[in-house]
Amino acid sequence: MASNLKPTAESKPRPGEDDMVIDLSKMSADKRSAMEVAEGAREAKPTLPGFAQQLFMGTFDTNMIAEFPHQSAEEQKIGDVLCKKVGDYLEANLDAEEVDASRTIPGEVIDELFKMGVFAMKVPKEYGGLGLSQVNYNRVMMRIASYCASTAVLISAHQSIGVPQPLKLFGTEAQKKAFFPRFSQHSISAFALTEPSVGSDPSKMMTTATLTPDGKHYLINGEKLWCTNGPIADLLVVMAKTAPKMVNGRERTQITALIVEGKTPGITVAHRCDFMGIRAIQNGLMYFKDVKVPAENVLWGEGKGLKLALTTLNTGRLTLPAACTGAAKQCLSFCRRWGNDRVQWGLPIGAHEQGRHKLAFIASTTLAMEAVTWLTSHWANRSDQDIRIEAAMAKLFCSEMGWKIVDMTMQMRGGRGYEKASSLKARGEEPFPVERMMRDMRINMIIEGTSEIMKLFLAREAMDPHLNLASDVLKVHNPIGVKMKAGMKLATFYSGWYVKQWVNSSLWSAHNEMGSLAGHYQYIHACSHRLARTIFHYMGLYRDKLERKQILLGRLMDIGTELFAMAATCSYAHSLVKRGQDKNVLSLADMFCRDATRRIEGHFKEMATNDDHLMNQVGKAVLNGDMRWMEDGVQWIGKNA
Numbered sequence: 001m002a003s004n005l006k007p008t009a010e011s012k013p014r015p016g017e018d019d020m021v022i023d024l025s026k027m028s029a030d031k032r033s034a035m036e037v038a039e040g041a042r043e044a045k046p047t048l049p050g051f052a053q054q055l056f057m058g059t060f061d062t063n064m065i066a067e068f069p070h071q072s073a074e075e076q077k078i079g080d081v082l083c084k085k086v087g088d089y090l091e092a093n094l095d096a097e098e099v100d101a102s103r104t105i106p107g108e109v110i111d112e113l114f115k116m117g118v119f120a121m122k123v124p125k126e127y128g129g130l131g132l133s134q135v136n137y138n139r140v141m142m143r144i145a146s147y148c149a150s151t152a153v154l155i156s157a158h159q160s161i162g163v164p165q166p167l168k169l170f171g172t173e174a175q176k177k178a179f180f181p182r183f184s185q186h187s188i189s190a191f192a193l194t195e196p197s198v199g200s201d202p203s204k205m206m207t208t209a210t211l212t213p214d215g216k217h218y219l220i221n222g223e224k225l226w227c228t229n230g231p232i233a234d235l236l237v238v239m240a241k242t243a244p245k246m247v248n249g250r251e252r253t254q255i256t257a258l259i260v261e262g263k264t265p266g267i268t269v270a271h272r273c274d275f276m277g278i279r280a281i282q283n284g285l286m287y288f289k290d291v292k293v294p295a296e297n298v299l300w301g302e303g304k305g306l307k308l309a310l311t312t313l314n315t316g317r318l319t320l321p322a323a324c325t326g327a328a329k330q331c332l333s334f335c336r337r338w339g340n341d342r343v344q345w346g347l348p349i350g351a352h353e354q355g356r357h358k359l360a361f362i363a364s365t366t367l368a369m370e371a372v373t374w375l376t377s378h379w380a381n382r383s384d385q386d387i388r389i390e391a392a393m394a395k396l397f398c399s400e401m402g403w404k405i406v407d408m409t410m411q412m413r414g415g416r417g418y419e420k421a422s423s424l425k426a427r428g429e430e431p432f433p434v435e436r437m438m439r440d441m442r443i444n445m446i447i448e449g450t451s452e453i454m455k456l457f458l459a460r461e462a463m464d465p466h467l468n469l470a471s472d473v474l475k476v477h478n479p480i481g482v483k484m485k486a487g488m489k490l491a492t493f494y495s496g497w498y499v500k501q502w503v504n505s506s507l508w509s510a511h512n513e514m515g516s517l518a519g520h521y522q523y524i525h526a527c528s529h530r531l532a533r534t535i536f537h538y539m540g541l542y543r544d545k546l547e548r549k550q551i552l553l554g555r556l557m558d559i560g561t562e563l564f565a566m567a568a569t570c571s572y573a574h575s576l577v578k579r580g581q582d583k584n585v586l587s588l589a590d591m592f593c594r595d596a597t598r599r600i601e602g603h604f605k606e607m608a609t610n611d612d613h614l615m616n617q618v619g620k621a622v623l624n625g626d627m628r629w630m631e632d633g634v635q636w637i638g639k640n641a
């Protein structure tokens, strides 16, 4: 998280802390250890700075989006063929309502998807897989998710975060040869990080992997919770604590990733979890008791497990935006048809002003979700670009917007939205599964990083350039000469940089190349400077306390995310027109940007005038039990202390 730029006399780092950009010295032991683990797990930076990170620093790099990336004809054909094949097969053979009701994805459907190579889409061709690009993979996932979310999660947990993805990124040649071919046969994999007391904060991981005296095996002991595919997995990537490393005389937690055979003795499925949505996923509480794993199954090396998990998630969480976009497109289609067919008060409900506005919101926001998804997916194909921030923004934006869209769709369908599709069908009505989609959609704001954690992650990454610039000044152990030199460098940089956040080319650039969307580019340009200087002001104002100002940071990150979505949407719409799309797409982009601008201005306003202090006091009082009288009058559910 963001931290103080200016150390105080007592803020001496302890031994082992001086390699951290963040000052850990004033933190509690618990928090310090969590931060050490989190900081140690941050992915090393690729060469090019990301588009969104630059926005936070006041740079709107239009060159990066001047040509919105599109697939080559050959690449597109590969995706078209597979999307159609998978889509047609599912439509003919899979009843998504039945999947939901029975909590079962039929075995023959899974078999057929294996035959099509769907479980090996990410496996490189030389190991027998389809070797799809991230874009084609996401296109197929969007298609599946729009039809049956449970099936999409089965495939995504296996492939976006399960063994294939970390194996591709970090596996040795021997590991790739041993495991990759199995995903074209019949092996399903899972990703096991979460534990009952380890959710968003992995530093308290309890599961251990202990090296046997002969150094040939690890013995895994512990529990993993909510492991999707766990109960049926042939292979799992399990994160566990290995022996701590001594860094400058102090123990540092080591988390290691291991590939584990699902049938190894000692693994038991204690419980198959039952959820509100995605009801057919096989997700369980798993026990590991002296589970013997060959030492050569360690992925990437001891102590690199959390970094591996987070790096896997950086690309892995891109499936979620694609899935949300698929659901949003389905909602748009339902609402268009229902908006025309349902007549009330003498007009189709879509023609009443409130109906038209819902349709406009759904259509324009879906375009933005699509733009963000494809831009980030294309960038993920490149190895030279840092997409951590964009991927997190895509996940945050698409899951939040997807939820709004499905909620609006339910409202538009009225009572029928609330009725199960099977019930609608039984009484002869068109079974739009809005009720199921809503249940399926909600999880997206929780898995693969909650919305709150995404904002904290974004804040840490957004502040990184500032923290890096100040790091030599911050390190108390640095000799005075080094610090003075670093201080001079810092002062020189900020004197130029800060002035530029006020006086810059946004004052005169018109961005005419964007035609009718030029005004929105102009706004993004000016607003990125405004955002950069606002962040800088707050860093100066709150210093080490900024990390605790989660609502303020959340507003800043929401602004950055909206700016990214606006830029992606304008560039996408513009490119579609060039490729022959009618000009309605520009109106949709314009609409989305107007909406986003209003939200951004709202966030700026809230930073100036808000009830944050009061809210903190009330929240604290509720937590202390001072407001328990408010709970009177109901029949308490569960234990009430």
Ligand SMILES: Cc1cc2nc3c(=O)[nH]c(=O)nc-3n(C[C@H](O)[C@H](O)[C@H](O)COP(=O)(O)OP(=O)(O)OC[C@H]3O[C@@H](n4cnc5c(N)ncnc54)[C@H](O)[C@@H]3O)c2cc1C
Residues within 6 Å of the ligand: 157, 190, 191, 192, 193, 194, 198, 199, 200, 201, 225, 226, 227, 228, 229, 275, 283, 443, 446, 447, 448, 449, 450, 451, 452, 453, 550
């Ligand atoms: C259906 C389903 C499938 C899943 N699949 C997998 C899987 O395959 N593999 C796997 O390892 N895990 C899986 N998970 C676990 C999932 O990733 C976690 O639920 C998620 O990371 C959040 O952890 P938690 O539920 O323990 O919430 P907690 O971490 O306990 O958080 C609870 C709430 O507090 C908020 N919060 C937490 N920390 C902070 C903070 N510092 N500041 C502000 N707010 C905070 C969170 O945002 C959230 O709103 C799955 C979960 C579900 C429900």
